[in-house]
Each structure stands twice: as structure tokens, then as C-alpha cells.
Amino acid sequence: MSETLAARLAAIVGDRHLHADEAIGEHYRIDVSRKYQSRPAFLLKPADTEEVAAIVRLASAEGVSITVVGGQTGTVGSAVPADGGIALSLERMNRIVEIDELSMTMTVEAGCILQLAHEAAEARGALLPLDLGARGSATIGGVIGTNAGGNRVLRWGMMRDMVIGLEAVLADGTIVSSLTKMLKDNAGYNWKHLLVGSEGTLGIVTRAVLRLRPLPTSRQTALVATDSFEDIIAVLRRMEVMVSGRLSSFELMWGDFYTAMSEALLVQRPRAMSAEHGFYALVEAMGGDEEADIAQFERALMALIEDGTIKDAVIAQSDSQREAIWAVREDLAPGLAPLRPFSSYDVSMGVADMPAFVEKARANMAAAYPDATMLFYGHAGDGNLHAIVSIGQMDKTIQHGFDTAVFGAVRDVGGSIAAEHGIGVSRAPFLKWTRSESELALMRTLKDAIDPKHILNPGKLLDAM
Amino acid sequence: MSETLAARLAAIVGDRHLHADEAIGEHYRIDVSRKYQSRPAFLLKPADTEEVAAIVRLASAEGVSITVVGGQTGTVGSAVPADGGIALSLERMNRIVEIDELSMTMTVEAGCILQLAHEAAEARGALLPLDLGARGSATIGGVIGTNAGGNRVLRWGMMRDMVIGLEAVLADGTIVSSLTKMLKDNAGYNWKHLLVGSEGTLGIVTRAVLRLRPLPTSRQTALVATDSFEDIIAVLRRMEVMVSGRLSSFELMWGDFYTAMSEALLVQRPRAMSAEHGFYALVEAMGGDEEADIAQFERALMALIEDGTIKDAVIAQSDSQREAIWAVREDLAPGLAPLRPFSSYDVSMGVADMPAFVEKARANMAAAYPDATMLFYGHAGDGNLHAIVSIGQMDKTIQHGFDTAVFGAVRDVGGSIAAEHGIGVSRAPFLKWTRSESELALMRTLKDAIDPKHILNPGKLLDAM
Numbered sequence: 001m002s003e004t005l006a007a008r009l010a011a012i013v014g015d016r017h018l019h020a021d022e023a024i025g026e027h028y029r030i031d032v033s034r035k036y037q038s039r040p041a042f043l044l045k046p047a048d049t050e051e052v053a054a055i056v057r058l059a060s061a062e063g064v065s066i067t068v069v070g071g072q073t074g075t076v077g078s079a080v081p082a083d084g085g086i087a088l089s090l091e092r093m094n095r096i097v098e099i100d101e102l103s104m105t106m107t108v109e110a111g112c113i114l115q116l117a118h119e120a121a122e123a124r125g126a127l128l129p130l131d132l133g134a135r136g137s138a139t140i141g142g143v144i145g146t147n148a149g150g151n152r153v154l155r156w157g158m159m160r161d162m163v164i165g166l167e168a169v170l171a172d173g174t175i176v177s178s179l180t181k182m183l184k185d186n187a188g189y190n191w192k193h194l195l196v197g198s199e200g201t202l203g204i205v206t207r208a209v210l211r212l213r214p215l216p217t218s219r220q221t222a223l224v225a226t227d228s229f230e231d232i233i234a235v236l237r238r239m240e241v242m243v244s245g246r247l248s249s250f251e252l253m254w255g256d257f258y259t260a261m262s263e264a265l266l267v268q269r270p271r272a273m274s275a276e277h278g279f280y281a282l283v284e285a286m287g288g289d290e291e292a293d294i295a296q297f298e299r300a301l302m303a304l305i306e307d308g309t310i311k312d313a314v315i316a317q318s319d320s321q322r323e324a325i326w327a328v329r330e331d332l333a334p335g336l337a338p339l340r341p342f343s344s345y346d347v348s349m350g351v352a353d354m355p356a357f358v359e360k361a362r363a364n365m366a367a368a369y370p371d372a373t374m375l376f377y378g379h380a381g382d383g384n385l386h387a388i389v390s391i392g393q394m395d396k397t398i399q400h401g402f403d404t405a406v407f408g409a410v411r412d413v414g415g416s417i418a419a420e421h422g423i424g425v426s427r428a429p430f431l432k433w434t435r436s437e438s439e440l441a442l443m444r445t446l447k448d449a450i451d452p453k454h455i456l457n458p459g460k461l462l463d464a465m
Numbered sequence: 466m467s468e469t470l471a472a473r474l475a476a477i478v479g480d481r482h483l484h485a486d487e488a489i490g491e492h493y494r495i496d497v498s499r500k501y502q503s504r505p506a507f508l509l510k511p512a513d514t515e516e517v518a519a520i521v522r523l524a525s526a527e528g529v530s531i532t533v534v535g536g537q538t539g540t541v542g543s544a545v546p547a548d549g550g551i552a553l554s555l556e557r558m559n560r561i562v563e564i565d566e567l568s569m570t571m572t573v574e575a576g577c578i579l580q581l582a583h584e585a586a587e588a589r590g591a592l593l594p595l596d597l598g599a600r601g602s603a604t605i606g607g608v609i610g611t612n613a614g615g616n617r618v619l620r621w622g623m624m625r626d627m628v629i630g631l632e633a634v635l636a637d638g639t640i641v642s643s644l645t646k647m648l649k650d651n652a653g654y655n656w657k658h659l660l661v662g663s664e665g666t667l668g669i670v671t672r673a674v675l676r677l678r679p680l681p682t683s684r685q686t687a688l689v690a691t692d693s694f695e696d697i698i699a700v701l702r703r704m705e706v707m708v709s710g711r712l713s714s715f716e717l718m719w720g721d722f723y724t725a726m727s728e729a730l731l732v733q734r735p736r737a738m739s740a741e742h743g744f745y746a747l748v749e750a751m752g753g754d755e756e757a758d759i760a761q762f763e764r765a766l767m768a769l770i771e772d773g774t775i776k777d778a779v780i781a782q783s784d785s786q787r788e789a790i791w792a793v794r795e796d797l798a799p800g801l802a803p804l805r806p807f808s809s810y811d812v813s814m815g816v817a818d819m820p821a822f823v824e825k826a827r828a829n830m831a832a833a834y835p836d837a838t839m840l841f842y843g844h845a846g847d848g849n850l851h852a853i854v855s856i857g858q859m860d861k862t863i864q865h866g867f868d869t870a871v872f873g874a875v876r877d878v879g880g881s882i883a884a885e886h887g888i889g890v891s892r893a894p895f896l897k898w899t900r901s902e903s904e905l906a907l908m909r910t911l912k913d914a915i916d917p918k919h920i921l922n923p924g925k926l927l928d929a930m
Contacts, residue, residue: 103815181815182848193658241753245710288706350568350646383647449914
């Protein structure tokens with residue numbers, strides 16, 4: 001039976017593009033969290049959408065599961081294949097099909113690496129705004145499947161906001177396609193939005209039309225510090241008005257996060273600013289009118305310094321200064337090293353609820369693990385906080401204790417346990433903490449209707465609850 | 466049976482809030498197109514979400530249909546009740562529940578009039594960006610149900626982009642609620658996006674949390690003219706770079722539209738600009754730094770005038786000049802009067818495909834009705850075009866001929882037959898022209914799963930095909 005299936009699958013993709021059992025590399029069986037191992041029966045590398053559809057039809061008929069594996073940069077186990085199932089890699093489907101500069105769209109295959117899509121757009125004077133640390137490995141299909149956010153959501157939104165056309169293969173092998181270039185389409189139900197962020201459980205995204213923006217030609221970056229949370233949010237709201245429409249990043253850091261990360265980087269570079277303040281923010285704006293943009297950015301910061309809201313500010317005067325400012329937010333490995341093993345969280349809430357969340361999370365943790373280190377940072381404009389939690393050791397009990405403390409605080413402020421990375425395997429037991437039973441029932445209705453045999457990425461999201 | 470049902474419904478909403486048969490006012494039985502009349506059995510005005518849920522449970526048990534009626538500003542029959550069904554008005558559910566200035570959100574009941582929501586936000590220094598001509602009648606529930614766009618989509622997106630929390634009653638009377646204030650929530654399937662734009666056929670929206678923006682304090686408005694379509698799009702793209710992030714409207718008008726509308730307004734005011742050019746655009750930007758914003762806006766336009774892209778430009782120097790410029794785009798009644806009866810269209814496509822669409826639509830019409838008048842205008846940045854078609858008379862055959870000519874051209878360029886107003890009744894026969902059979906099958910799967918008895922707004926969208 002399995003041999004027959006292997007032969008039939010090989011007939012679709014070609015012998016060279018089918019790997020079985022032990023011949024499947026570790027990359028396809030594990031994600032960046034390294035928490036989940038798996039033993040898929042087949043790894044397939046189809047050449048086009050028709051081959052994907054043929055694979056799904058066969059898998060559906062045989063009751064074999066399919067998990068799409070992308071850059072494996074996720075942290076919650078979303079793209080770890082099921083044992084005995086098919087791991088589907090779209091790495092051969094990596095073409096940039098078209099860039100339309102008049103409509104400002106890019107048509108791309110799902111296996112394309114995000115950074116290559118960035119570079120192709122920039123070569124044509126356009127910006128694909130989605131940007132995140134994993135840009136060199138993450139695939140377009142992966143960032144669609146998780147509705148990735150990153151560090152420019154404040155201005156240009158999440159991946160969902162950039163997907164204007166989509167092609168996917170459904171669980172019965174049907175190809176559903178709407179590779180259109182218009183922003184507005186209210187002709188029937190918007191199934192694209194249902195697939196975006198569904199972690200490969202409702203369909204296999206094969207191609208997309210993405211919205212591009214004119215490439216900014218100026219960029220201003222600053223690091224600012226305030227005493228209080230209220231003041232740092234006042235900076236955000238005032239900057240949103242003063243550099244109206246141009247504010248692209250507002251990366252919030254609690255004082256202890258800034259202290260720990262900048263301390264660890266001292267061997268490489270001096271601190272951009274002293275570590276004595278309560279709150280820090282990396283503020284960035286982009287535009288197309290450099291001289292005026294710089295003047296406006298500085299005028300806005302100066303007003304906030306003069307009225308006492310900002311206690312300290314550094315404005316990057318060169319690319320290397322800009323890099324130094326971003327390093328404390330993005331070059332986290334040195335600062336995190338002494339905390340290993342640690343647990344990282346990616347949660348969201350209304351901006352007003354952030355202080356209450358942090359206070360509750362600290363209190364919950366203090367009750368369970370009085371010596372725990374907790375560091376908070378995130379994308380303030382998006383209501384998205386990251387948390388690092390460590391007591392210097394880790395096992396299942398500790399992990400559960402950490403999760404309970406953090407997600408309990410999320411529940412108390414009406415937030416979400418998954419702002420960017422999705423639910424996958426590791427977050428599934430807590431999904432009911434922030435989603436009501438009626439919401440979960442609706443989600444199950446949708447899953448059962450679209451993938452009644454549950455062959456697409458089983459064991460994840462609702463299946464893992 | 467019917468009397469029993471009436472008594473049971475009255476027990477839910479109270480006698481004062483139930484109207485039956487002839488006692489139901491025309492407003493609740495007809496939309497602004499005046500093409501569709503109906504004879505609902507009941508008009509109910511519930512006080513809260515629990516009453517809505519009780520009504521739906523009873524209607525579901527009895528197999529009686531429910532159509533939510535809002536401001537009735539739609540043009541395609543989406544909110545005209547079914548004969549013998551329930552017309553549900555949420556006009557008593559019109560409260561602004563909360564404005565959270567720190568999180569920049571507004572929680573509002575679905576029956577609230579858009580303009581009242583605007584005013585409440587502005588009173589707190591915030592902007593609810595969705596704006597359209599029908600603002601004084603359209604309800605929040607209505608603009609969610611149709612995913613309304615309007616004249617600021619270019620900068621702030623459609624209604625979909627402003628809905629961050631939603632509460633709805635499903636077809637079995639279940640209340641599904643996620644009235645959260647965070648922009649990012651990737652914890653499970655995004656059912657909110659499925660309900661937005663579903664024209665009341667998948668659930669009854671009862672409350673929403675809307676995203677607000679800081680209120681701009683400066684506004685620049687210009688009317689510009691170019692010879693060619695390529696040049697007017699060059700203006701759009703250059704302005705997007707030069708006034709980066711601040712460009713909020715780019716309203717495109719073909720020369721003959723401008724000529725006809727400004728001609729009809731001559732009794733009230735002189736033309737802002739001569740009518741000899743090929744293409745016109747109303748360009749508007751908003752910001753928070755007035756002096757710098759004005760200088761930047763004028764510098765950008767000046768560069769486009771100096772290099773010959775823009776042939777003529779008028780910049781509003783006062784609110785009354787701004788009104789005069791907007792009048793030619795928004796005060797259409799005088800210009801349209803001599804064309805009555807006419808048919809109006811709301812279609813979309815990639816910006817690059819607009820000239821081909823216009824050419825094909827004109828050719829199709831010339832073949833069928835050589836004397837037809839066709840005027841084109843729209844939201845260029847969104848790929849959204851409006852068309853007015855007239856031969857001075859109208860009947861079903863003419864209507865079908867017009868629809869065939871326009872939608873045939875939409876199909877040829879891969880566009881959408883419904884950019885903003887939805888499908889309702891009148892567009893349904895053409896839905897298959899731009900949606901594939903596999904897309905329609907997926908939509909039917911979703912409808913059957915969520916509303917298996919088809920009691921929510923029957924006879925619309927897929928039901929009307």
C-alpha cells in the first residue's frame with residue numbers, strides 16, 4: 001500500500017522530488033523552537049499548483065495528511081508534519097511571477113523567500129512592507145499562513161493587509177484562485193481572509209498577489225526614553241500626529257529589557273543611551289522628501305523633550321548609528337544567552353491594558369517562581385507585547401507554570417495569547433482562555449466544512465486543544 | 466400560527482417595538498435604488514444583543530427569515546426584506562458604548578449612524594476614517610455588512626480595516642463575541658473578516674470595536690489636470706512618495722465627467738478649472754504639522770507642473786475653495802439630472818487595467834446602444850471606478866444590455882463587478898462572470914455550514930444567482 005502510494009506520488013512530482021522516511025532531512029521535520037520532532041512518511045517538492053492539487057487529491061482519497069513546510073521559522077510547532085503524513089515543501093515554487101508597477105502589485109509563488117521578494121520589489125522602486133527578523137528564511141506562504149506582523153505594522157499593517165489576490169488548493173484538491181490586483185472586491189464572501197492566518201489547516205496557499213508601496217527615500221530613527229508608560233504612549237500618539245502617516249515603527253522596551261540587552265552588547269558597542277530610564281522606544285519614520293522629513297521628525301521630538309515628556313533622546317545621524325539603535329531591539333542573542341533556557345511569548349491587548357497585563361503577569365510569576373526573570377518589549381502601536389521568562393531551567397512543569405502565569409494575565413485583560421506566531425501545537429491548550437466556546441464552535445464548523453477529513457495539517461490549532 | 470408567532474416576538478421586544486404587515490413603513494421595505502419592494506410580515510426593533518439572539522432562535526425554530534435593515538443607502542437590494550419574513554431594525558441599538566483614547570478604539574452598537582460615530586470620535590480628538598456621501602443615514606452595521614470604502618480608502622483602508630472587534634448573532638441564535646481592542650490576534654480563524662462584507666447573510670452584527678486614528682489638524686486639497694491616463698497615475702504615484710503617508714484622497718475623473726458635472730454646477734459657482742483636459746484628479750492630504758504640510762504639498766505639485774506632467778492645478782486656499790473642488794465630485798445631483806433614468810456601476814480592477822476597461826466598456830456599449838452616454842470617475846488609488854450609463858430611458862432589456870456591456874468589460878480585465886456596494890439582488894446574475902465555479906462552491910460551503918436553513922437575508926448574494 002505504502003509502496004503503491006509512493007509510486008503514485010512519484011508519478012506526480014517525479015522521483016527526484018520525492019523523499020521517504022529516513023531520507024527526509026531534519027529541516028523538514030522540526031521548527032525553530034526544536035520542541036517538536038516528527039516522522040513524516042514522504043517529503044514532496046511539487047513544481048506547480050497542478051502538482052499540488054494532484055497530491056492533495058491522492059492524499060485525500062488515501063486519507064493521508066499533508067503539512068506544508070516553509071522556512072520553519074515558527075516557534076509554536078505550526079509547520080511540523082504529522083507522523084506518517086506528507087511534508088510538502090514549495091521550495092521549487094519560488095518564482096516572482098510579475099511585478100506590476102502601475103497597479104503596484106507583485107504576483108509571487110508561495111515558496112519564495114521573503115527577503116528575495118523584498119529585493120525584487122526594491123529593484124523596481126517599490127516596497128513590500130512586511131519585515132521581520134526571519135526575512136532570510138521565512139517564505140511568502142509561511143507569512144501568509146501565520147498572518148505575520150513584524151516591525152512596520154504600525155504604518156502598513158500585517159500580511160493580511162498586503163494579500164490582495166490568492167490561489168490555494170483546498171482539502172479535496174480543488175484549486176481556488178482569485179489572483180486579482182484590485183484592493184476592493186466585495187463580490188461575495190472574502191475567503192482569502194479566512195485562509196490568511198489559518199496555519200495551513202484550511203487550504204494550501206500556492207500563489208499570491210501582494211500590494212506594494214512606493215519605496216520611501218528617507219528614513220529617520222531615534223531612541224527615546226521616558227519615566228512612565230503613560231509618557232511613552234503620549235510620545236507614540238503625538239508622533240502619530242506630528243509625523244502624520246510616516247511613522248513606521250514604535251518599538252517599546254521596558255527599562256529592564258533595555259538594560260539587559262544593551263549590557264550584553266557592550267563588548268561590541270557603547271550604549272546609545274544610559275540605562276536608567278523606565279521606558280524606551282525605538283521610533284522610526286519613512287518618507288519621500290528627505291530634508292523636510294528630517295526637520296519634521298526633529299521638530300516633533302524637540303517639542304516632546306521641551307515639555308518634559310521625553311527624558312532622553314538620540315537621533316541616528318548615519319546608517320551605522322541607526323544600526324546601533326536597532327541592535328538593542330533586534331540583536332537579542334547576546335542578551336538572551338544568560339537566560340537560556342527561557343520561554344518567549346507573543347501576546348496582544350489594547351494599548352491601555354498593557355501596564356495591567358505586565359503587573360498581573362509579574363504577580364502571577366512571583367507567586368509561582370519568585371526568582372523568575374521577566375523582560376517585556378514589543379510593538380506598542382499594535383498592542384503586541386513580547387515577554388521573555390526564565391528561571392535558568394526548564395521542564396514540562398516549569399513550562400506549564402510559565403504559560404499559566406502569562407496567559408492568565410492575558411485572559412484577565414481580554415487580550416490574545418497569539419499576536420503573531422499563531423497557535424500551532426504549544427498554544428492550543430490555552431486557546432479557550434481567550435476565545436469563547438461559541439467562537440471555537442464557529443471555528444470548528446468552518447474547519448469541518450472546508451476540510452471534513454481533517455487531512456490538512458492535523459494535530460495543530462483546534463485539533464491540538 | 467402567525468398570531469402566535471407575533472405574540473411570541475412581541476414578548477421578546479415588547480408590543481411597542483413590533484410592527485406587522487401594513488403598519489411597516491416604506492423605509493423598511495425599500496432601498497435607495499427604489500427597484501425592490503417587499504412585504505415583510507414583521508418589523509422588530511430589539512433593545513440589545515440578547516433580544517436579537519432570542520428573535521433569531523425563534524425565527525430559526527419557525528423557519529422564518531430575517532433581514533437586517535439599516536440606513537437603506539445601498540443600491541443593489543442587499544437590505545430589502547424577504548416577503549413574509551422579519552425586518553430587523555437595530556435603530557434602538559445605537560449607542561456609542563466607549564471611546565478608549567489610549568488604545569484608540571471606539572466600541573459602538575450596530576444601529577449607530579456613521580456621522581454620529583464620526584462626531585463622537587472628533588469630540589475626543591480622534592478620527593474614524595471611513596467617510597462616504599451617505600454618512601448621515603448609513604449605519605455602522607450597514608457599512609460593516611457591505612465593507613464600505615468611500616473617499617479615504619487610499620490612506621486608511623476600507624471598513625474591514627477598521628473593525629478590530631466584533632459581536633454577532635449567528636443563524637441559530639448563538640452570540641459570538643470578540644469585542645477586543647487589539648490590532649493583532651492570530652489565535653484561530655478570523656471569523657470577523659468572514660462576516661464583514663457578507664451582506665447580512667452569515668450573521669447579524671450587533672456591536673463592533675473600531676480602530677480610531679489621531680485627528681489630523683491640517684488638510685490640503687487640490688484639483689489637477691493631465692492630458693493622459695498615464696500622467697494622472699504618475700501624479701498619484703509621485704504624490705504617494707512626496708507627501709508620504711499623508712495622501713488621503715485621489716479622486717479620478719475622466720474629462721467628460723468633469724465637463725458634465727462642473728457644467729451643471731455653473732449656476733451655483735464658476736468652474737474651478739477649465740474643462741478642456743483629458744483627466745482630472747481631486748488630490749487631498751492630511752497631517753498634523755500645518756505649515757510644513759502645506760509647503761510639502763505645494764512643493765510636490767510644483768515639481769509635477771514644472772516637468773509638464775500636470776497641465777493645470779488649483780490649490781484650495783480656504784474651506785470654501787475646498788468645498789468648491791469637492792462639489793464637482795460629490796454634488797452630483799445637478800449633473801446627473803439630465804441623464805435620468807441612468808444606471809450606475811461600482812467596479813474595480815488593477816489600476817493598470819483601467820484604460821482597457823473603459824475602452825472595452827465603451828466599445829461594448831457602442832455596439833449595443835450607439836447613443837449612450839458613459840461617464841467614468843472613481844477612487845484611482847483603490848482601483849475602484851464608478852460608471853454612469855444612460856440613453857434617456859430604462860427598462861429590463863436596456864438594464865440587462867447595460868449590465869452586459871459593463872460587466873463584460875470587467876470580466877475581460879479580470880476585475881470585480883462589486884467594489885463597494887456588494888452583490889445584493891441586482892448584481893447576483895453576474896457574479897459568476899468574475900468568480901470561478903470553485904470560488905462560488907467554497908462560498909456555498911461556507912453559507913451552508915454557518916446558516917444551513919438559509920434564514921439570514923435570503924434571496925440575496927448566492928441565493929439570488
